[in-house]
Amino acid sequence: MITLLVTPAELASGEVEVRGEAYKHLFRARRLAAGAELRLVDGAGGARRGRVEAVGPRSARVVAGKPAPTLDPPHRVVLLVAPPRPSRASWLVEKATELGVAAIHWLAAERTPRELGGGGLERLERVAAAALEQSGGASLPRLSGPHDLGEVDALVADCDRRLLLAPGAAEADGGDWSGSGATALAVGPEGGWTDDELARLAAAGFVARGLGDRVLRIETAAVTASALAIFRASR
Missing domain, CATH: 3.40.1280.10 (SPOUT methyltransferase, trefoil knot domain)
Known part of the structure; x- marks a missing residue:
């Protein structure tokens, strides 16, 4: 499953507006469409399941759902x-x-x-x-x-x-x-x-x-x- 790095504030809000290079990579090169599922992570140990709700010509909206496995190792x-x-x-x-x-x-x-x-x-x-x-x-x-x-x-x-x-x-x-x-x-x-x-x-x-x-x-x-x-x- 594709992983998208977002800010802690975006992950906490439950909704992410994807623009710029991330948008080009996911929705032009990878051709994700509405309904696609992905993992949202915030770089600080937070992870949630995400779903693409809408895709526009320059941005896309992803909604965060239930918590997802972090996949971080237990040993620091x-x-x-x-x-x-x-x-x-x-x-x-x-x-x-x-x-x-x-x-x-x-x-x-x-x-x-x-x-x-x-x-x-x-x-x-x-x-x-x-x-x-x-x-x-x-x-x-x-x-x-x-x-x-x-x-x-x-x-x-x-x-x-x-x-x-x-x-x-x-x-x-x-x-x-x-x-x-x-x-x-x-x-x-x-x-x-x-x-x-x-x-x-x-x-x-x-x-x-x-x-x-x-x-x-x-x-x-x-x-x-x-x-x-x-x-x-x-x-």
Whole structure:
């Protein structure tokens, strides 16, 4: 079933006026007609069934009905990532959103640019919105940063497990992913953390863990670890 991202106010009101690019995609490219059913989500965990009531030349009216499954994972994962190149950051956000990652906080590190580049958070928020509709989730990940390492403890205050992904560290096992509390995963940068940064992350409760013998790119490690945390902890 098609998922349409709307605002929380629109979902609460029970009626959505679809215009612009969303209208072109749904009612021109996808050729939805009056009577078609879809899911309405608000990006904040709300989901309702929707029905197309009327289709005009430039807009369509959708009425919200009963609550729908959110499809959000029960286990909360928070990513702390030193920004890769803009195209790779987009890929990371897309896949993390599809998986249901709760938040992606970009970290400023000594060996990585302090700016996101390529349109920054606004561009990445658009990527996340499209990925949410594609995957059918109901909650957008919170995107923020870049943050200094001094802010890390506050960013992961509700995370019981805090793993620092590092090549050469002891490989993560089942015990690292089990439990009901939220998981924080720190990843990057491409040049590696400095000794001072590693010490500061350790002081914030992060335990170094590896993902096998190969050296993974930032985005690969982030998505792989997120999938492990979400699916293993949810069992």
